[in-house]
Amino acid sequence: MAYGYKIGSIPLTTVQRFASYLPALRDMQRQGRSVVSSASLAEMLRLEAIQVRKDFGYLGITGRPKTGFQVDDLIGAMEHGLSWNRVSDAILVGTGHLGTALLNYRGFGYHGLAIKAAFDIAPDRVGALINGVQVQHLDEMKPFMDAKMAILTVSPESAQEVALRLVRAGITGIWNFTGRTLLLPEPIVVQDQDIAIGLAVLSAKLTARAREAIEAESKPPA
Amino acid sequence: MAYGYKIGSIPLTTVQRFASYLPALRDMQRQGRSVVSSASLAEMLRLEAIQVRKDFGYLGITGRPKTGFQVDDLIGAMEHGLSWNRVSDAILVGTGHLGTALLNYRGFGYHGLAIKAAFDIAPDRVGALINGVQVQHLDEMKPFMDAKMAILTVSPESAQEVALRLVRAGITGIWNFTGRTLLLPEPIVVQDQDIAIGLAVLSAKLTARAREAIEAESKPPA
DNA sequence: ACAGTATCGATACCTTTTTATCGATACCAT
DNA sequence: ATGGTATCGATAAAAAGGTATCGATACTGT
Numbered sequence: 299m300a301y302g303y304k305i306g307s308i309p310l311t312t313v314q315r316f317a318s319y320l321p322a323l324r325d326m327q328r329q330g331r332s333v334v335s336s337a338s339l340a341e342m343l344r345l346e347a348i349q350v351r352k353d354f355g356y357l358g359i360t361g362r363p364k365t366g367f368q369v370d371d372l373i374g375a376m377e378h379g380l381s382w383n384r385v386s387d388a389i390l391v392g393t394g395h396l397g398t399a400l401l402n403y404r405g406f407g408y409h410g411l412a413i414k415a416a417f418d419i420a421p422d423r424v425g426a427l428i429n430g431v432q433v434q435h436l437d438e439m440k441p442f443m444d445a446k447m448a449i450l451t452v453s454p455e456s457a458q459e460v461a462l463r464l465v466r467a468g469i470t471g472i473w474n475f476t477g478r479t480l481l482l483p484e485p486i487v488v489q490d491q492d493i494a495i496g497l498a499v500l501s502a503k504l505t506a507r508a509r510e511a512i513e514a515e516s517k518p519p520a
Numbered sequence: 521m522a523y524g525y526k527i528g529s530i531p532l533t534t535v536q537r538f539a540s541y542l543p544a545l546r547d548m549q550r551q552g553r554s555v556v557s558s559a560s561l562a563e564m565l566r567l568e569a570i571q572v573r574k575d576f577g578y579l580g581i582t583g584r585p586k587t588g589f590q591v592d593d594l595i596g597a598m599e600h601g602l603s604w605n606r607v608s609d610a611i612l613v614g615t616g617h618l619g620t621a622l623l624n625y626r627g628f629g630y631h632g633l634a635i636k637a638a639f640d641i642a643p644d645r646v647g648a649l650i651n652g653v654q655v656q657h658l659d660e661m662k663p664f665m666d667a668k669m670a671i672l673t674v675s676p677e678s679a680q681e682v683a684l685r686l687v688r689a690g691i692t693g694i695w696n697f698t699g700r701t702l703l704l705p706e707p708i709v710v711q712d713q714d715i716a717i718g719l720a721v722l723s724a725k726l727t728a729r730a731r732e733a734i735e736a737e738s739k740p741p742a
Numbered sequence: 743a744c745a746g747t748a749t750c751g752a753t754a755c756c757t758t759t760t761t762a763t764c765g766a767t768a769c770c771a772t
Numbered sequence: 773a774t775g776g777t778a779t780c781g782a783t784a785a786a787a788a789g790g791t792a793t794c795g796a797t798a799c800t801g802t
Contacts, residue, residue: 303760303787303788303789304788305721305724305725305728306724306727306728306731309788309789310721311788311789311790312789313720313721313724314717314720314721316720317714317716317717317720317721318714318717320720321699335748335749335750336749336750337748337749342701343701344701346790346791347749348790348791348792349789349790349791351749351750351751352751352789352790352791355751355752360750360751361749361750361751362749362750362797362798362799363748363749363750363751363796363797363798363799364747364748364749364750364797364798364799364800365748365749365750365798365799366748366749366750367750380720380723380724380727381723381724381726381727382720382723382724386723394621394624395617395620395621395624395625396621396625398617398621399616399617399618399620399621400715402616402617403617403618403715403716405699405714405715405716406716406719408716409716409719409720409723410723411719411723446726447722447723447726449719470726470729471722471723471725471726473718473719473722477543477627479564479565479566485729487722487725487726487729489718489719489721489722489725490540491715491718492539492540492627493622493625493627493713494539494625494627494628494630494631495536495539495540496695496711496713497628497631497633497671497695497711498535498536498538498539498542498602498604498630498631499527499532499535499536499539499711500669500693500695500709500711501602501603501604501608501631501632501633501669501693502527502528502535502602502603502604503527503693503709503711504603504668504669504692504693504709505528505602505603506527506528507692507707507709509528525757525758525790526758531758531759533758533759533760534759557778557779557780558779558780559778559779568760568761569779570760570761570762571759571760571761573779573780573781574759574760574761574781577781577782582780582781583779583780583781584767584768584769584779584780585766585767585768585769585778585779585780585781586767586768586769586770586777586778586779586780587768587769587778587779587780588778588779588780589780
C-alpha cells in the first residue's frame with residue numbers, strides 16, 4: 299500500500315464525509331432537533347441513505363428503527379473519534395490573501411481548530427492584527443510553542459525552507475497550500491491542499507458533460 | 521450508482537492527479553527537460569510509479585522503455601483531454617477574503633481558467649479593483665455574459681439565492697465554497713469545495729498517528 | 743392490542759481503484 | 773554486436789469503497 303487510505307480503521311472518504319455531516323448536525327442541534335434519519339441527512343447532503351448509515355456504523359453509533367439517530371450521539375462520536383472536540387492550536391505561516399482568508403474563516407471551530415499565531419517575513423505585514431491574531435516575524439517562531447499543526451500559505455519558492463523550520467519548531471502536521479511537494483522526515487503528516495484541483499475537476503466535468511450532450515444529439519434517442 | 525465517479529471514461533481520482541502532474545510537468549518543460557519516467561514523477565509527488573503509468577494510460581500516451589514519457593506529449597494530452605488548454609472564462613461572486621485570495625491566485629492558468637468579472641453587493645467593495653478585475657454590483661450580472669463557470673464565495677446565508685441568480689444568468693458550472701449544499705436544477709454541475717475538510721482530515725490523521733504510537737509503545741517490538 | 747410502516751443493521755454483492763507480476767522493448771556500456 | 777538493465781504495458785489480483793436486499797425493530801394510528 300502506498301500510504302494512508304485509512305484513518306485508524308475508518309476509510310478516508312468516510313472521514314471526509316464526517317467533516318460535512320458535522321456542521322449539518324450542529325445546525326440541527328442548535329435548532330433543537332434531537333433525532334435524524336439517515337434518509338433525511340442523505341437528502342440534505344446529496345448522498346445515499348445507505349452510505350450515511352454505513353458511515354455511522356464506523357462510529358459505533360446505533361440508531362433506532364422508525365426514528366433515526368440521536369444527533370447528540372453522532373456529534374459526540376465524531377468529535378471524540380477524530381479529536382475534533384479537543385481544540386487543537388495551530389499556527390499559520392504566510393499572511394497573504396489566502397492566509398488572511400483562512401485566519402478569517404469561521405468554519406474551523408467545527409473541527410476543533412484555533413489559529414493561535416500567525417507568521418510572516420514581510421515587514422509591512424509583521425505587526426498587523428488579523429481577526430485578533432497578531433502577525434509575528436517568522437524568526438519569532440519558537441520551538442516551545444505548543445501548537446502541533448501548521449498551516450502553510452507561503453509562496454511555492456519558500457515552501458520547502460519554511461516547512462523545515464516548522465518541523466524544527468516541533469510541528470508534526472502541516473496543511474500545505476503551497477502547491478509544492480514537501481520533502482520532510484517521515485513522521486511528519488503533510489496534508490496537501492491544492493486549491494486548483496477542485497477547479498480543474500469542475501472544468502473537466504463541464505467538458506465531459508458538453509461532449510456527452512453532443513454525442514446524445516448526433517444519435518437520436520433510442 | 522449515485523453520481524459522477526468518472527469524467528468521460530477517466531476516474532475522478534485520476535483527473536485529480538492529472539491536475540497535480542500538470543504543474544510539475546510544466547516546470548520540467550520550462551527547465552528544458554523533455555522526458556520523464558513514471559518512477560521519477562512518482563517520487564516527486566509521493567505516489568507509486570505504477571499508478572502514474574496507469575494514469576497516463578488513460579491519456580493514450582505511450583512511453584518508451586528505458587527512457588520514459590515525452591513531457592510535451594503528456595502536457596498536450598492532459599490539456600486537450602480535459603480542455604485545460606482552451607481558456608474558459610469564469611466569474612466570481614463574493615469578494616471577501618476568500619474571493620480576493622482566489623482573484624489573486626496564480627495557479628489557475630494551468631487549468632485554463634481566467635476570472636473575467638467579480639461581483640458583490642457590499643457598497644464598499646463595489647468599484648474596487650482586485651488584481652485587475654473591477655468589482656461590479658451583483659445586479660449588473662447579465663445573462664449575456666459568456667462565462668459558463670462561476671466561483672461562489674459568498675456567505676452561507678446567501679449561497680442558495682445567489683446560486684439561483686447565477687443559473688438564471690446562464691452559468692452551468694458552480695465552484696461552491698459556501699459550505700451549503702446548493703439545490704439547483706439537474707443540468708448544473710456543482711463542485712463543492714469545503715476548505716475545512718482538508719483540515720479535519722489532517723487533524724484526524726494526527727490523532728490516529730498519535731494513537732498508533734501509544735499502542736506501539738504499550739506492546740514491545742516483536 | 744394490533745396492523746401498518748418507517749427505519750435501521752447485517753450480510754452479501756458489485757464496482758471502482760490500486761497494486762503486483764512479468765514479459766517485451768529500447769538504450770547503454772563494453 | 774552483445775549482454776545488461778531500466779522502464780514500459782498488459783494482464784491479473786487485491787483492496788477499498790459503494791450499493792442492494794431483506795429481516796428485525798420500534799413507533800403511529802386505529
